[in-house]
Amino acid sequence: MELRPAGAFFVCFLMTTCGGATPPPADVGAADRSPMAPGPSAPEPPPLSVEVTKGVTALEANDLAGAKAHFQAALQANPTDADAFYYLGALSEKAGDAPGAEASYKSALHARPGFGGAEVNLSALYDDAQRFDEALAIATPGIAEHPKEGSLHLNAAIAYAGKKDAVAAVREFDAAVALMPRDPTFRLVYGHWLVVLGQKNAALMQLRVAVPLAEKNVGIVAAIGHELHVDKAFSECVVVFGQALALKDSAELWTERASCKIGQQDDAGALADLRTATAKDPSYAPAQYYLGNELGKAGQYGPAIAAYQAFLKLEPNGPLAKAATEKIRLAKQPH
Numbered sequence: 124m125e126l127r128p129a130g131a132f133f134v135c136f137l138m139t140t141c142g143g144a145t146p147p148p149a150d151v152g153a154a155d156r157s158p159m160a161p162g163p164s165a166p167e168p169p170p171l172s173v174e175v176t177k178g179v180t181a182l183e184a185n186d187l188a189g190a191k192a193h194f195q196a197a198l199q200a201n202p203t204d205a206d207a208f209y210y211l212g213a214l215s216e217k218a219g220d221a222p223g224a225e226a227s228y229k230s231a232l233h234a235r236p237g238f239g240g241a242e243v244n245l246s247a248l249y250d251d252a253q254r255f256d257e258a259l260a261i262a263t264p265g266i267a268e269h270p271k272e273g274s275l276h277l278n279a280a281i282a283y284a285g286k287k288d289a290v291a292a293v294r295e296f297d298a299a300v301a302l303m304p305r306d307p308t309f310r311l312v313y314g315h316w317l318v319v320l321g322q323k324n325a326a327l328m329q330l331r332v333a334v335p336l337a338e339k340n341v342g343i344v345a346a347i348g349h350e351l352h353v354d355k356a357f358s359e360c361v362v363v364f365g366q367a368l369a370l371k372d373s374a375e376l377w378t379e380r381a382s383c384k385i386g387q388q389d390d391a392g393a394l395a396d397l398r399t400a401t402a403k404d405p406s407y408a409p410a411q412y413y414l415g416n417e418l419g420k421a422g423q424y425g426p427a428i429a430a431y432q433a434f435l436k437l438e439p440n441g442p443l444a445k446a447a448t449e450k451i452r453l454a455k456q457p458h
Contacts, residue, residue, distance in 0.1 A: 168206075168235070172197050175206045187214060205235035212244060224248055232261075239269045246278040250285070258282040273302035277309055284316040292316060300329075307336035307343050311350065318354050326354055334363060341370040348379060357386035374404035381413060393417055401430070408437040412447060424454040 171179065178193030191214055197207035212227030228245035231238050242265035249258035262279040269275060280295035296313045303309045310333035317326035330347050337343040348363035360383035367376050377400035384393040394417040400410035415430035431447045431454075438444055 168238075171206050172201065172204055174200060175204065175210065178207070178210055182210065182214075187217065190214065203234040205231045205238055205241070208234060209238065209241050209244075212241070216244070216248070221248060221252065237265075237268045239265065239272055239275075242269070243272065243274045243278065246275065246282070250278055250281045253285060255282040255285040271302055273299045273306070273309065276302065277312060281312065281316060284320060287320070289320045289322070292320065305336055307333040307338075307340065307347075310336065311343060311347055314347075314354075315350050318350060323354055326350070327356055327359075330354070330356075331359075334366070339370055341367050341376075344370065345376060345379065348383070352379075352383050352386065355386065357383050361387065361392075372403070374400040374407035374410050377403065378407070378410045378413060381410075381417075385413075385417075390417060390420060394421065401433075405433065406437060408434050408441070411437065412443055415447065415450060419450065419454055422458070424458065428454050 174193045174197035178190045178197065181187075181189035181193060191211065194207040194211045194214070197204045198211075201207075208227045208231035212224045212231065215221075215223035215227055225245065225248055228241045228248065231241040232245070235241075242261050246258045246262040246265065249255070249261065258278055259282045262275050262282065265272070265275045266279060276295045276299035280292050280299055283289075283292035283295060296316070300306075300309050300313060310329045314326045314329035314333065317323075317329060330350055333347050334344070337347060344363060344367045348360050348367060351357075351360040351363060361380060364376055364380035364383060368380065377396045381393040381396035381400065384390075384396060394414075397410055397414040397417055400407060401414055404410070411430050411434035415427045415434065418424075418427035418430060428451050431451045434447050435444060
């Protein structure tokens with residue numbers, strides 16, 4: 124059964140806000156989970172129907188169209204098949220159809236009250252949409268039914284944090300990581316929200332624990348590095364992005380590490396990383412923009428102009444286009 128906590132927040136890399144000049148977001152939260160054991164008062168769920176079983180097999184083979192056909196066939200045979208609704212909700216999420224996913228998860232819960240998987244995914248969906256009261260309306264009774272399901276505690280924690288209820292958020296985050304102590308996503312999400320709540324030292328503790336747990340998951344390692352950057356832990360940020368680069372040599376990661384070095388005031392190191400990024404992928408626009416910044420700081424105005432011009436060819440209408448144009452104008456003035 125595919126469960127996901129609401130840690131699937133989008134991490135926007137680099138030194139800008141999310142937008143045209145940033146790289147694609149890294150989804151660091153989605154995680155498959157084993158089927159939950161029923162809570163003390165929850166009945167054992169019925170076995171999967173034949174069509175749902177076929178759909179799951181198709182899903183595991185990444186045959187999304189075939190899986191959907193089987194789940195729909197299951198509902199034709201049994202209009203109250205909660206598992207079919209649940210998996211159709213998961214498929215809708217994969218397709219980016221949040222309203223369709225919400226409707227399917229609600230149908231699953233209507234057909235089987237206390238369906239833990241649907242509670243996890245629906246509360247996660249609400250958290251991702253910042254519908255925090257609705258998330259708590261699902262997660263709170265879910266926790267009573269499935270007290271040992273860490274994802275429900277995590278989703279409740281995110282909702283409380285979104286509502287700025289730090290005490291309740293920390294309580295639920297602590298419960299979540301106690302149940303899933305070796306899941307780096309849980310630690311990462313906890314650290315992210317502690318930063319939002321202004322608890323820097325506690326955030327750093329969770330992020331530090333997450334680093335070795337992430338092992339070879341470059342997306343999570345990079346997201347941890349990003350959170351360290353937000354928390355102004357620049358030295359640790361540089362080290363973590365070094366680990367990410369050892370896993371994946373990419374322009375995005377070189378640029379992100381450069382941003383940490385800028386925070387350290389290591390301009391020479393940042394410039395070296397940005398040169399590497401632009402050599403590796405000249406079409407990666409953020410690296411060109413920030414290379415222009417560093418070259419300008421070093422007084423290399425001609426190369427800086429060239430970098431900004433390269434950026435504008437790639438992102439002529441992006442959110443940094445106006446700034447790049449102005450910086451070209453300034454760089455062309457006598458110095």
